[in-house]
Amino acid sequence: MSVDVLLFYLLAQQSTVLDVGKELFKILVFPGAIFMFALALVGEWFDRKVHGRLQHRVGPFYTGWHGILQPLADFIKLLAKEDIVARGADVKSLTATPIAAFTIALTMVMFLPVYKGAGIISFEGDLVFLIFLATMYTVTVILTGWFSTSRFGEVGTTRAGLQLIAFEVPLALSALTPAFVVANYMATPQQVAQVLTLLGVDLPGLTLEQYLLLYLLLSTFAPELWTFYVAPILQLQPFSALQVLTIGNITAFQAITRMPLILVAPISFASLLISLMAEMEKVPFDIPEAHTEIVAGWQTEISGKKLALFRAAGDLEMIFGAGLAATLFLGGPYGPGSMIGVTPLERMLGAFPLGYIIGLGWFLVKLFAVLFIITLLRTVFARFRIDQVTAGAWKYLIPLTILNIAVIEAAVYLDLFGWRTASTLIMIALSML
Incomplete structure (x- = not known):
C-alpha cells in the first residue's frame, strides 16, 4: 500500500469517526436527549411560575434562580422515594x-x-x-x-x-x-419546468433535488455554463x-x-x-x-421512580x-x-x-x-x-x-x-x- 493511499484511508476513517461523533452529539446532547430533558424541566418551571403569578402566588422560588431548579429537585426526590406496588398489581x-x-x-x-x-x-x-x-x-x-x-x-x-x-x-x-x-x-415538476423555462433554462438524469442544487450554485457563480451546457442534458423527476x-x-x-x-x-x-x-x-x-x-x-398507585418517569x-x-x-x-x-x-x-x-x-x-x-x-x-x-x-x-x-x-x-x-x-x-x- 502506497503512502498516498494510506493517508487517504486514514483521512477517510477520521472523517467517519468525526461524523459519527457529531451525530452522537446531536442525539445525546444538543438538540437531543439532554437538551430536550432540560428544556422540559424549564418548561415545567415556566408553567408553574406563570400559573402561580396568575393566581397571585409566588410559585417556585427557593431552588435556583427564581426556583428554576425546582422541577429538577422534584425529579431527583421522586427517584429517591420508595417504590411501592399495590397488592395484586401487575x-x-x-x-x-x-x-x-x-x-x-x-x-x-x-x-x-x-x-x-x-x-x-x-x-x-x-x-x-x-x-x-x-x-x-x-x-x-x-x-x-x-x-x-x-x-x-x-x-x-x-x-x-x-x-x-x-x-x-x-x-x-x-x-x-x-x-x-x-x-x-x-411545486410539481411541470410547474418548476415552466418557471425555469421562463428564466431562460431549457430543461429536457439527476433527481429534482440534485438538479435544483446545481441550478442554485451554477446560476449564481456561472450562469453561462448553466444555460448553455448543463441545463440541456438534465431531466426532471417528481416529488414524493x-x-x-x-x-x-x-x-x-x-x-x-x-x-x-x-x-x-x-x-x-x-x-x-x-x-x-x-x-x-x-x-x-x-x-x-x-x-x-x-x-x-x-396515577394513584404509581410512586417512586415510576412516578418520576411519568412526570x-x-x-x-x-x-x-x-x-x-x-x-x-x-x-x-x-x-x-x-x-x-x-x-x-x-x-x-x-x-x-x-x-x-x-x-x-x-x-x-x-x-x-x-x-x-x-x-x-x-x-x-x-x-x-x-x-x-x-x-x-x-x-x-x-x-x-x-x-x-x-x-x-x-x-x-x-x-x-x-x-x-x-x-x-x-x-x-x-x-x-
Whole structure:
C-alpha cells in the first residue's frame, strides 16, 4: 500500500469517526436527549411560575434562580422515594409502562425542528408517524391504570380512554391542516419546468433535488455554463406525495410565503391547542386524574421512580405539544424575514452558524408563547365533566376543524392568498433540498 493511499484511508476513517461523533452529539446532547430533558424541566418551571403569578402566588422560588431548579429537585426526590406496588398489581407491566411512556415522549420531541427546518429525526411522512406516537402514548396511560388494579386507577383509566380517544380525531385533523395547505402549493415538476423555462433554462438524469442544487450554485457563480451546457442534458423527476406530510416542508413553506399558517387556519390552531391540552390532561381536561374525585386517577398507585418517569414524560409531552403547535402554525425556527432559512449556498460559504442560533431563538420564543397560552387557559378555566369534554370534541371541535379545511380549500381554489407565483414555486422547490 502506497503512502498516498494510506493517508487517504486514514483521512477517510477520521472523517467517519468525526461524523459519527457529531451525530452522537446531536442525539445525546444538543438538540437531543439532554437538551430536550432540560428544556422540559424549564418548561415545567415556566408553567408553574406563570400559573402561580396568575393566581397571585409566588410559585417556585427557593431552588435556583427564581426556583428554576425546582422541577429538577422534584425529579431527583421522586427517584429517591420508595417504590411501592399495590397488592395484586401487575408488577412487570407497571414497570414497563412508565419506561415506554418516557421513551415515546422523548422520541416525539426529537422530531421538533429546534434550530433548522427539520428535527434530529426527519423523513417523508413524519407528521403521520408523530400522530401515531401520540396515540401510543395514550395507550401507555390507559394500560397503567388497568394494570394497577386500583378502583381509582380503573375509573381514571376509563375517563382517560373516553377523553383521549375523543380528542384523537380533532388532533389529527388539525395537525394535518397545514399539510392540506402545502399540498395545494407544492411545486410539481411541470410547474418548476415552466418557471425555469421562463428564466431562460431549457430543461429536457439527476433527481429534482440534485438538479435544483446545481441550478442554485451554477446560476449564481456561472450562469453561462448553466444555460448553455448543463441545463440541456438534465431531466426532471417528481416529488414524493409524502413530502406534504413532512414537518420540514411545512415549516419551509411558511418561511417562503412569510406567512404563519395560524393566519390561514386559526380554527385549526385553536383545535390543535385544545386537543393537545386534553392529551396532556391539563386543566380543564384533568378529568382522568381529578384529585378531588378519584385521588390521582390512573396515577394513584404509581410512586417512586415510576412516578418520576411519568412526570418527566408529561413534561416532555408538554414541550412536544407546544413545539408542534409552534412548528405547524407559527413557522418553527423561521423568523418573519425568512425565505428558505439556511440555503445550500449559505452552508457552502459557512454562514449557517448565525442562522442556526437565530433559528433556535425564534423556536424558543414561539414555544414559550404557546406554553403561556396553555398555562393561561388552565388557570382561567375549571375542570369540565367527562360528558362535557367528549361532547365538545365530537360536536364542536371536529365539525369546526373540517369547516376550516373546507374554507381553506375554497380560498386556495380562488387563489385568495396570491401564492401562485413563479418566484414562490421555485422557492418552494428549492426548500425541498
